[in-house]
Amino acid sequence: MLKTVKVPPQFEQIFAKAEKTVGDFFSKIEMKPSQGLIHIAGDRYILMRGESIFSTLRDSMVSQFGEAVTDSFLYDLAKTIGKSDARRFAEKLGLTDPIAKLSAGPVHFSHSGWALVDILPESAPSSDDNYLLVYNHPNTFESELYIGQGKKSDKPVCLFSAGYSAGWCSYSFDLDLDAKEIMCIAKGDSDCRFVMAPSTKLDKRAADYIKGT
């Protein structure tokens, strides 16, 4: 039984393999504060306080550049990081199949403390224009911090989660994918839910999904 990711039954076997591989990777964490180092299986990692990224950086940017510029920048930043992590993992673990590359992403996501990933049955990831991923992110650091501040948002707030997952999957499937958060706990919804599709089709796919639910 999977512990670090939830997926439809047809994906369980491949994600079980990813859970084992990525779990083994994270078990090799070496924290050497006397040298100012954290390494995991030879890769350099850093720990950052979620609030510093989510609130402090975001608020500072909003005050200087406005919400639209800030949101767009943070989404693209996370997407770039997601792509880079996916490439590194695929190379390190010798993954070549798109679904295998994708499977490492959610497990890595949960081990790094971004959120859990729950891929919903209506998902149909494929290496073409029909690509569709519908997923929840329980416990996103962004929604937790937002709610923790006693605030309620009028729009979804999980930009890092959307961008990072879109970047990881864009690399995995060699497609230009984007993700849109259509429900968010920070605005009072039951889940943080995302639709991911090829960038040119995302608005329609998200609208179709919302219409069909």
Added chain:
Amino acid sequence: MTDHNGPNIIHDVITDIFRRYAPQAPDNALKKIEDKCGIVLNKVSLENIDGFLGALQEELAGVMEEWKARFVAGVIKQMVVRSIKKEK
């Protein structure tokens, strides 16, 4: 991804950033940029985007530090490119 990508939204983003840095700036900041490069926002394409952004960055640099102008122009470029791709 954010929903801040259509031409109308980008118009609002550009207007907002000028109001934020130069409250005295005229509301027609976008028109000044369009006149300077000879390209209206609705006609920006992947082929002529650099001309538009060059004029935008030049105008921005008049009201904010150079690095901020480069940063904002860079982010707006991503937004415009995404908007163009989406419209195809």
